[in-house]
Amino acid sequence: MPESVTNLTALTAGVAEVIRQAAGEVPSVWLTERLELHRRQPDARAWARDFSRVSRRMGRRALRPSSADVSRLQLLGLAWPDASFAVGALARWLLVTLPAETAQRRVWIGAQLNYGDADEQSVLLRSLPFVDHSGELVDLAVEAGRTNALDVFAAIACHNPYAARHYTEAQMNQLVMKAVFLGLSLQDILGLQARKNAELARMARDFAAERRSAGRSIPEDLGVIADAGGL
Amino acid sequence: MKFLDPHIHMTSRTTDDYQRMSEAGCVAVIEPAFWMGQPRKHLGTFDDYFSSLVGWERFRAKQFSIHHFCTIGLNPKEANNDALADDVLELMHRYLEKDGVVGVGEIGFDDQTAAEERVFIAQLELAREYELPVMIHTPHRDKKRGTDRSMDVVTDVGIDPGLVLIDHNTEETVKDTLDRGYWAGHSVYPETKMDESRMAELVVQYGSERILVNSAADWGVSDPLKVPKSAKKMQERGISEDVIETIIWRNPIEFFSQSGRLDLAMDDGSPNRDQRELWQGNSVLRGQSPVVDEPS
Numbered sequence: 115m116p117e118s119v120t121n122l123t124a125l126t127a128g129v130a131e132v133i134r135q136a137a138g139e140v141p142s143v144w145l146t147e148r149l150e151l152h153r154r155q156p157d158a159r160a161w162a163r164d165f166s167r168v169s170r171r172m173g174r175r176a177l178r179p180s181s182a183d184v185s186r187l188q189l190l191g192l193a194w195p196d197a198s199f200a201v202g203a204l205a206r207w208l209l210v211t212l213p214a215e216t217a218q219r220r221v222w223i224g225a226q227l228n229y230g231d232a233d234e235q236s237v238l239l240r241s242l243p244f245v246d247h248s249g250e251l252v253d254l255a256v257e258a259g260r261t262n263a264l265d266v267f268a269a270i271a272c273h274n275p276y277a278a279r280h281y282t283e284a285q286m287n288q289l290v291m292k293a294v295f296l297g298l299s300l301q302d303i304l305g306l307q308a309r310k311n312a313e314l315a316r317m318a319r320d321f322a323a324e325r326r327s328a329g330r331s332i333p334e335d336l337g338v339i340a341d342a343g344g345l
Numbered sequence: 346m347k348f349l350d351p352h353i354h355m356t357s358r359t360t361d362d363y364q365r366m367s368e369a370g371c372v373a374v375i376e377p378a379f380w381m382g383q384p385r386k387h388l389g390t391f392d393d394y395f396s397s398l399v400g401w402e403r404f405r406a407k408q409f410s411i412h413h414f415c416t417i418g419l420n421p422k423e424a425n426n427d428a429l430a431d432d433v434l435e436l437m438h439r440y441l442e443k444d445g446v447v448g449v450g451e452i453g454f455d456d457q458t459a460a461e462e463r464v465f466i467a468q469l470e471l472a473r474e475y476e477l478p479v480m481i482h483t484p485h486r487d488k489k490r491g492t493d494r495s496m497d498v499v500t501d502v503g504i505d506p507g508l509v510l511i512d513h514n515t516e517e518t519v520k521d522t523l524d525r526g527y528w529a530g531h532s533v534y535p536e537t538k539m540d541e542s543r544m545a546e547l548v549v550q551y552g553s554e555r556i557l558v559n560s561a562a563d564w565g566v567s568d569p570l571k572v573p574k575s576a577k578k579m580q581e582r583g584i585s586e587d588v589i590e591t592i593i594w595r596n597p598i599e600f601f602s603q604s605g606r607l608d609l610a611m612d613d614g615s616p617n618r619d620q621r622e623l624w625q626g627n628s629v630l631r632g633q634s635p636v637v638d639e640p641s
Contacts, residue, residue, distance in 0.1 A: 166443050176608075229440070231403070231445060233444065262401075
């Protein structure tokens with residue numbers, strides 16, 4: 115969904131309501147109080163601690179919103195794949211969208227990407243299109259994407275418009291080819307059509323040749339990034 | 346036979362080990378933070394080590410249907426560098442609240458110095474602050490005295506022994522450990538520490554209450570299958586299946602569940618494994634055929 119259409123206020127209210135429905139009243143009240151506290155008294159360590167423990171505070175780690183609620187949030191602009199919706203992840207998303215000052219946000223998100231586990235890093239990366247409209251955190255996203263942990267890489271590469279908006283051509287091409295190598299679907303890379311380029315088409319062609327030489331199959335959707343020269 | 350290895354350093358093991366452990370019935374592992382065979386000199390190496398325990402290592406384990414949890418701590422061998430130790434203690438705040446962290450450890454004594462005691466006490470305080478159980482490493486040298494002293498420190502700090510696992514017990518230490526209300530871990534090693542036959546005899550003598558068995562496998566001569574091998578030796582010795590299951594499955598779950606973070610979904614068995622999504626070009630599965638478990 116284009117950024118201009120996403121109403122962040124409506125989305126955060128929707129997320130808070132979905133958390134209340136799924137987790138119940140007590141965790142929901144706790145979260146609301148913590149969010150209010152962080153607004154009033156920003157403190158990096160307290161915020162980081164809540165960001166880590168909020169998943170457990172919301173109940174069982176596997177707790178998920180209903181499929182109707184997932185659809186509702188997707189319509190409101192949360193372009194996550196279904197499997198990424200856990201109540202704990204939504205609560206973390208609320209905590210990331212909270213820091214109001216851009217400078218503070220960069221420091222907190224940067225630190226948390228550095229110290230986060232895979233689930234935390236995934237939420238942070240999925241939050242970037244909502245909190246960073248100018249692309250100032252792009253270097254953090256590129257660095258986090260250097261992992262081989264599939265969930266974390268998919269969080270920046272798939273169902274996330276941030277890379278297509280802010281990555282340089284070289285960064286974008288590396289992200290796309292890594293997605294190919296990891297077996298992710300190119301259909302899931304948002305904004306890819308607009309970022310196609312001759313260099314990426316050449317890389318796809320060379321990759322196809324390498325696969326043919328090795329007697330291996332060529333991913334079906336590789337044609338998405340080919341040009342008139344084909345594969 | 347399903348088991349949980351409550352002390353194993355998977356960072357130092359290969360995917361072959363994960364494969365064999367999974368085939369032998371391993372459902373979950375606890376990886377305590379430890380040393381790397383030589384003292385680290387920089388805070389950054391601790392940071393990246395802790396980070397890998399909550400990150401990449403969990404991902405590796407998951408590909409073999411094994412749940413990976415860890416404990417975070419500054420081990421006593423590296424606690425004697427005061428300036429670095431202070432920095433690591435501060436860094437631990439960054440990691441102790443993570444979902445996959447089920448304890449503080451392994452901590453305790455090595456040379457039994459004053460510096461080690463200071464760091465030991467500071468970490469017991471951290472365990473209290475983050476409401477986590479504690480895994481205590483007991484020293485190789487002057488073991489009996491070091492084990493008693495470790496328990497005295499816990500008493501002084503005022504932590505409930507039921508929240509503390511004293512590890513690497515031997516025939517000389519296990520009675521005191523149990524009598525004082527602690528959980529007693531036993532590391533079954535190819536040559537040192539404990540072996541399978543002695544372990545079976547201990548179980549005959551002491552039963553299953555608060556008794557745990559682990560492989561403590563690391564970068565040295567060690568064996569990641571020592572838990573199932575010990576269970577087999579117990580079977581041969583005539584110990585009941587119920588007692589064995591308590592030791593290799595229920596006890597570690599009960600102890601580490603005190604963290605509130607041991608995901609009990611594991612009680613339903615291993616997650617279905619599907620390596621198909623991972624196999625192309627992935628650093629762990631380099632081109633071999635993916636394993637796919639049928640959904641149950």
